[in-house]
Amino acid sequence: GDSVTQMEGPVTLSEEAFLTINCTYTATGYPSLFWYVQYPGEGLQLLLKATKADDKGSNKGFEATYRKETTSFHLEKGSVQVSDSAVYFCAQLDSNYQLIWGAGTKLIIKP
Amino acid sequence: GAGVSQSPSNKVTEKGKDVELRCDPISGHTALYWYRQSLGQGLEFLIYFQGNSAPDKSGLPSDRFSAERTGGSVSTLTIQRTQQEDSAVYLCASSFRDRGGGTQYFGPGTRLTVL
Numbered sequence: 028g029d030s031v032t033q034m035e036g037p038v039t040l041s042e043e044a045f046l047t048i049n050c051t052y053t054a055t056g057y058p059s060l061f062w063y064v065q066y067p068g069e070g071l072q073l074l075l076k077a078t079k080a081d082d083k084g085s086n087k088g089f090e091a092t093y094r095k096e097t098t099s100f101h102l103e104k105g106s107v108q109v110s111d112s113a114v115y116f117c118a119q120l121d122s123n124y125q126l127i128w129g130a131g132t133k134l135i136i137k138p
Numbered sequence: 139g140a141g142v143s144q145s146p147s148n149k150v151t152e153k154g155k156d157v158e159l160r161c162d163p164i165s166g167h168t169a170l171y172w173y174r175q176s177l178g179q180g181l182e183f184l185i186y187f188q189g190n191s192a193p194d195k196s197g198l199p200s201d202r203f204s205a206e207r208t209g210g211s212v213s214t215l216t217i218q219r220t221q222q223e224d225s226a227v228y229l230c231a232s233s234f235r236d237r238g239g240g241t242q243y244f245g246p247g248t249r250l251t252v253l
Contacts, residue, residue, distance in 0.1 A: 059240055071229065071244040120240040124169060130180040
């Protein structure tokens, strides 16, 4: 069945480091892909999305490119800040318009 | 409203009591979802409403859980005879389903604590 796998956390980085959080998916077609973020004590927010192959989603300095060849949607940011500390969830939209979620990756940024 | 709202924001109850959690979706959104998030865990799908179709209840963990959506808008999630393992944050989301790329917009959640 369809699934999403993302790297286990926590991921701990120093401020201004480069960030990559890996996400891969399995699906029968080409689903829309999403990254959601959950800041401490807050609800889930859409960070970025891509709806077709080779699309790049971007927001707040974060980027992710829809790679159908590697079935991946890795999240990247060139220079992280303490305020980026949060839990990041990768997800795909299945044919029933339901989101299939990864387990989440906790990101900790140290000053 | 401007976003998805949920009430109450926090609920503390005693084991065995019934609780009702409310979700007000974004106006015009046809799809509404309930999820559960236990401490430090990912999202667990509970139930999905789409328009006037029969809801997808495949994620409900037991028959103590039920949900309804009145008039295609507000939804109530009911947990009967609560157990300690029901303690979690219950999240509601809504979307246009097949517009906007299926993006789901989340409410702030209801934190349920069963003593």
